[in-house]
Amino acid sequence: MRVLMVEDETRLAENVARSLRESAGYAVDMAADGQEGLFLAESNAYDLVLLDLMLPKMDGMELLRRIRQSGRHTPVLVITARDDKESVVALLNAGADDYLTKPFDLGELLARTKALIRRGKGQPSPVVVIGDLELNTVNRTVQRGGRAITLTAMEYRVLEYLAHRPRAVVSKAELLEHLYDYNWEKFSNVIEVYISGLRRKLNDGASRQLIRTLRGQGYMLQD
Amino acid sequence: MRRDSIQRRLIATVVLSQAILTVGLMVTGVLVTYWRLLATLDAAMQAHAMSVAVLVRYTEDSTGNVYFDNSLLPESIDPNHPDQFTVWADRTGLLARSEDWPDGLPLRPGPNQHWNFTWAGVPYHALRISHVPILDREEDKAYGPQTLTIVYASPTFRTGQQVKAAGAFIALVSLLLLGATAWLASWGIRRGLLPLQALAQQAAGVSAQSWQLQPPKEAEEIEELRPLTEAMTQMLGRLERSFVQQREFLGNAAHELKTPVAVLKSTLQSLLQRPRSSEEYRAGLQASMQDLDRLEQLLQWMLRLARAEQRAQDARRELELLDLNSTCEEAVERIRSLAQSHNISIHLAIDGPVPFRADPDDLQLVWTNLLENAVRYSPEGAPVEVAVAHDDQSTRVIFQDYGTGISAGDLPHIFERFYRGDPSRTRATGGSGLGLAIAKALVEAYGGSITAESAPGEGTRMTVEFPAMKPVANLP
Numbered sequence: 001m002r003v004l005m006v007e008d009e010t011r012l013a014e015n016v017a018r019s020l021r022e023s024a025g026y027a028v029d030m031a032a033d034g035q036e037g038l039f040l041a042e043s044n045a046y047d048l049v050l051l052d053l054m055l056p057k058m059d060g061m062e063l064l065r066r067i068r069q070s071g072r073h074t075p076v077l078v079i080t081a082r083d084d085k086e087s088v089v090a091l092l093n094a095g096a097d098d099y100l101t102k103p104f105d106l107g108e109l110l111a112r113t114k115a116l117i118r119r120g121k122g123q124p125s126p127v128v129v130i131g132d133l134e135l136n137t138v139n140r141t142v143q144r145g146g147r148a149i150t151l152t153a154m155e156y157r158v159l160e161y162l163a164h165r166p167r168a169v170v171s172k173a174e175l176l177e178h179l180y181d182y183n184w185e186k187f188s189n190v191i192e193v194y195i196s197g198l199r200r201k202l203n204d205g206a207s208r209q210l211i212r213t214l215r216g217q218g219y220m221l222q223d
Numbered sequence: 224m225r226r227d228s229i230q231r232r233l234i235a236t237v238v239l240s241q242a243i244l245t246v247g248l249m250v251t252g253v254l255v256t257y258w259r260l261l262a263t264l265d266a267a268m269q270a271h272a273m274s275v276a277v278l279v280r281y282t283e284d285s286t287g288n289v290y291f292d293n294s295l296l297p298e299s300i301d302p303n304h305p306d307q308f309t310v311w312a313d314r315t316g317l318l319a320r321s322e323d324w325p326d327g328l329p330l331r332p333g334p335n336q337h338w339n340f341t342w343a344g345v346p347y348h349a350l351r352i353s354h355v356p357i358l359d360r361e362e363d364k365a366y367g368p369q370t371l372t373i374v375y376a377s378p379t380f381r382t383g384q385q386v387k388a389a390g391a392f393i394a395l396v397s398l399l400l401l402g403a404t405a406w407l408a409s410w411g412i413r414r415g416l417l418p419l420q421a422l423a424q425q426a427a428g429v430s431a432q433s434w435q436l437q438p439p440k441e442a443e444e445i446e447e448l449r450p451l452t453e454a455m456t457q458m459l460g461r462l463e464r465s466f467v468q469q470r471e472f473l474g475n476a477a478h479e480l481k482t483p484v485a486v487l488k489s490t491l492q493s494l495l496q497r498p499r500s501s502e503e504y505r506a507g508l509q510a511s512m513q514d515l516d517r518l519e520q521l522l523q524w525m526l527r528l529a530r531a532e533q534r535a536q537d538a539r540r541e542l543e544l545l546d547l548n549s550t551c552e553e554a555v556e557r558i559r560s561l562a563q564s565h566n567i568s569i570h571l572a573i574d575g576p577v578p579f580r581a582d583p584d585d586l587q588l589v590w591t592n593l594l595e596n597a598v599r600y601s602p603e604g605a606p607v608e609v610a611v612a613h614d615d616q617s618t619r620v621i622f623q624d625y626g627t628g629i630s631a632g633d634l635p636h637i638f639e640r641f642y643r644g645d646p647s648r649t650r651a652t653g654g655s656g657l658g659l660a661i662a663k664a665l666v667e668a669y670g671g672s673i674t675a676e677s678a679p680g681e682g683t684r685m686t687v688e689f690p691a692m693k694p695v696a697n698l699p
Binding site: 009011012015016018019022023079081082101102103104105106107 | 478481482484486487489490492497514
């Protein structure tokens with residue numbers, strides 16, 4: 001998953017990004033002002049935008065409106081210092097999906113981030129079940145037929161993304177775009193490596209192949 | 224402690240004054256009645272004395288002697304108590320006296336005397352008339368006329384009874400009136416104080432949520448209550464303003480503190496999320512220290528502002544006589560290193576000393592805040608100019624920079640606490656959003672004013688104006 005964090009308070013942005021990378025395995029892009037944020041949001045496919053309201057150059061509310069005007073479905077989680085009813089209502093009406101008030105708890109931020117990404121992909125439960133495969137997005141564990149499977153961080157990220165879009169064809173480019181931050185292009189040939197690793201671990205002792213390769217189109221996770 | 228009551232006091236005052244009036248009226252009434260009865264008695268006694276005088280006749284023997292003819296004695300004035308009298312002729316001597324005339328009764332000297340005496344348990348009023356001519360006129364005789372002296376005394380039982388009856392009547396009427404007055408007063412006063420109760424009820428409804436005091440109509444119509452309602456309305460207005468200000472400040476302060484707290488919290492939480500190397504811990508702790516420094520600075524600014532605003536209300540603070548120009552010079556010296564780091568030169572235009580009475584720390588804070596502001600928003604190499612101008616009316620200190628300027632939309636708000644036109648601006652330049660608010664509070668504490676003129680891109684001019692001090696001979 002790939003997240004955009006628009007926050008001018010560099011230290012806060014860094015802390016949140018570190019936490020998202022370490023605890024959720026997300027790729028995080030950072031923008032320090034509204035204009036940069038808008039540029040990044042328009043030029044990349046993000047699974048979530050974390051947005052501060054008080055921003056230089058373009059304030060968060062305006063950025064939020066522009067993102068929604070361009071018809072993007074990306075979930076937006078707003079971080080604000082104001083928690084009065086009026087501003088919360090204005091936020092949600094402008095197209096925000098959720099909000100957190102400063103100072104917030106990183107654990108809560110992580111949980112809300114995961115929930116928003118899940119819902120953005122039409123996946124209501126934190127435990128994704130596809131056939132006999134069970135993927136727990138809370139503690140990042142994978143089971144198949146009751147047997148725990150140990151994955152590397154990158155393998156998990158690939159599987160998590162595929163699991164959030166079951167029975168859909170996911171291109172290599174899409175995978176790359178959602179698993180790495182802005183310099184993803186240089187990783188283009190590693191996806192095959194992760195996919196083959198995943199296949200091996202998931203199919204250990206099982207008969208049915210879960211990840212299908214559609215030549216020239218991409219990958220599909222199905223039971 | 225017994226609670227006093229205006230109502231009781233007013234009723235007591237009315238009743239007491241009524242009682243004093245009543246007693247006065249009673250005494251006057253009794254005295255007047257007594258005097259009038261006595262005058263009537265006197266007149267009656269005089270008439271009776273004359274009736275006694277006409278009973279004195281000259282003897283037929285041409286000796287000029289007189290005798291008393293007691294066959295035609297007048298009736299007593301009080302039929303139940305006999306009158307007493309005695310008659311002398313100046314030559315013949317004692318002519319007659321009533322049967323019960325007391326022996327040795329002192330007869331007062333002098334003409335037309337009245338007096339009272341008690342004899343044998345009977346109170347008498349006595350009248351003495353001298354030089355009464357004898358009406359039986361046969362004085363063409365050679366011996367010449369005689370005159371009479373008559374003492375007539377009448378018991379005053381009846382007068383006393385009449386006075387007592389009159390007194391009792393007056394007392395009865397007065398007491399009835401007194402009762403009626405007390406009742407009327409208590410009713411009237413209770414009714415008169417009703418608007419006060421209505422006002423109190425209205426005032427009881429005032430709270431931090433609803434500051435409006437709508438004085439009830441009946442209270443507004445009453446002249447004596449007007450100063451009270453006006454004072455209350457004004458007081459509530461002042462209280463509301465200061466309460467709202469405090470609440471706003473609290474809200475703003477909390478809002479401002481949230482971001483540095485969020486940074487600190489996120490730093491520590493991400494540090495704790497998993498086991499780290501000691502280098503990572505060290506880096507995290509150092510970052511936390513920086514966050515804390517920022518928090519501390521913000522708190523210091525807030526405290527400074529609170530103190531500045533408090534000073535404005537502290538009438539007893541100690542002021543010293545100082546030279547305004549030298550405080551400006553000191554402030555410029557303090558800022559110079561900051562200015563030099565931005566390659567900004569500060570020009571100070573001052574002449575002779577300007578006497579001023581103030582706390583030097585306050586002025587320092589004002590000047591340094593304004594200077595810091597000017598330096599912050601100046602581009603590299605631009606000058607900042609400070610000038611002090613004074614005349615009989617006022618002293619003006621002007622800070623001119625040639626920096627980014629302030630937009631027309633922000634200009635009216637820059638002295639508000641935590642106001643930031645562009646949120647990035649203060650973060651980039653390190654301000655707290657409180658410097659100008661502090662300067663304003665301090666300047667106003669000395670009866671001065673602070674104004675800003677600005678054109679975006681051309682610079683900003685801040686003018687601090689104090690009313691001129693009364694002439695002072697010597698400056699320290």
